[in-house]
Amino acid sequence: MYHPRLYGSFYEMGLKYGSLLKDKVNFKLPRVSQHMKAFGLSCIPELRAFYPEIYDEITGFAEGIKDKPENVATFLLSLVPFASTAQCSVFAFRNNDSTIVGRNYDMSFAFKKFTESSLIAPDKKYSYVSQSDVFIGRSDGINEKGLFVAMSFVNGKKIQPGISFHFIVRRLLEEAATTSEAVYILKQAKVSSSNNFLIADNRGNINIVESTPDKSKVIELNGKDRFLHITNQFVSNEMCNHDNGGISWSKSTERYKSVASMLRNTSSLDLFKAKRILSDPCVCLNLKKEKFGTIWSIVANLNTLEIERAETKPKITNYKPETRLNWWLKKQKIIPSASGKI
Numbered sequence: 001m002y003h004p005r006l007y008g009s010f011y012e013m014g015l016k017y018g019s020l021l022k023d024k025v026n027f028k029l030p031r032v033s034q035h036m037k038a039f040g041l042s043c044i045p046e047l048r049a050f051y052p053e054i055y056d057e058i059t060g061f062a063e064g065i066k067d068k069p070e071n072v073a074t075f076l077l078s079l080v081p082f083a084s085t086a087q088c089s090v091f092a093f094r095n096n097d098s099t100i101v102g103r104n105y106d107m108s109f110a111f112k113k114f115t116e117s118s119l120i121a122p123d124k125k126y127s128y129v130s131q132s133d134v135f136i137g138r139s140d141g142i143n144e145k146g147l148f149v150a151m152s153f154v155n156g157k158k159i160q161p162g163i164s165f166h167f168i169v170r171r172l173l174e175e176a177a178t179t180s181e182a183v184y185i186l187k188q189a190k191v192s193s194s195n196n197f198l199i200a201d202n203r204g205n206i207n208i209v210e211s212t213p214d215k216s217k218v219i220e221l222n223g224k225d226r227f228l229h230i231t232n233q234f235v236s237n238e239m240c241n242h243d244n245g246g247i248s249w250s251k252s253t254e255r256y257k258s259v260a261s262m263l264r265n266t267s268s269l270d271l272f273k274a275k276r277i278l279s280d281p282c283v284c285l286n287l288k289k290e291k292f293g294t295i296w297s298i299v300a301n302l303n304t305l306e307i308e309r310a311e312t313k314p315k316i317t318n319y320k321p322e323t324r325l326n327w328w329l330k331k332q333k334i335i336p337s338a339s340g341k342i
Helices: 010-025 034-050 052-065 069-082 109-114 165-175 179-186 252-264 271-279 324-331
Strands: 005-008 087-094 099-108 116-122 128-132 140-143 148-153 195-200 206-211 216-220 227-230 292-301 306-310 320-322
Touching: 005 010, 010 052, 010 116, 034 052, 034 069, 034 165, 052 069, 052 165, 069 165, 087 148, 087 195, 087 252, 087 271, 099 109, 099 140, 099 148, 099 271, 109 292, 116 165, 116 324, 128 165, 128 324, 140 165, 148 165, 165 179, 165 195, 179 195, 179 206, 195 227, 206 227, 227 252, 252 271, 271 292, 271 306
Parallel strands: 005 116
Antiparallel strands: 087 099, 087 227, 099 292, 116 128, 128 140, 140 148, 148 195, 195 206, 206 216, 292 306, 306 320
């Protein structure tokens, strides 16, 4: 797993990372089919309207790898609608004094070599630590305000030119301090495909957004419950008919039920218990025949910004502390407190 630290203007961050990849591994964009290329090109106007700053980063990255910005944008925007393999388990739990989150990212083992965890601190935006298996876009993360965002793939019935989840997760982490702010931004996006988003903040506000090109449904944690979780299907009555199914091979329903059972029997959750849930054989995928399984796992306390990550199949003993976000905040003299206030 790569561990870049990127800060400054969007253009500077893109140029730094693109140049680094060019110098170290002679990075070149993978080829995509003409069909995917045409789709990606049709998404560019939507991306520039929704998230104009990110195109500056794409431009810098393209300069760094000696390519054209439209080629970088086309590649990134064409990936998600035509890829149906990523499977994930995510939860957030509200204690009386903290919010604890956990996330397994399940993917083909071949993608391990492309994974990265980045400290990203754009000028005039919130800083955050986030994970991905593709440069620039993000799959999950925690920002300096104690906001957590993670997605999971759903096999929907429709795609359209729009914004892929990689860019939605990034914008939420950079601009939202609370769950409600993140949901507001997300609902403005013209999404290109179907996904679940789990969003939680250090005030104990937890939401799921079941999202498709046609509609979305926001599920809120009610007053008596402690947790929400997602795997790879829609669960609300309003959204089930937008789910095409076909993902039983990844044990999505079994993972969903297992996480629910373990959390339902938990009166309070800490990072150790969160790691135990994510490491459970019923939750952590290890499909040897398909060469598919959990390739990273994270747990975090959103109030203290204590983050731990396993960069392979998770076990209780193989998580390591992720300290870069607190390092950056201390460097900037922005110190998180246990109360969640910064």
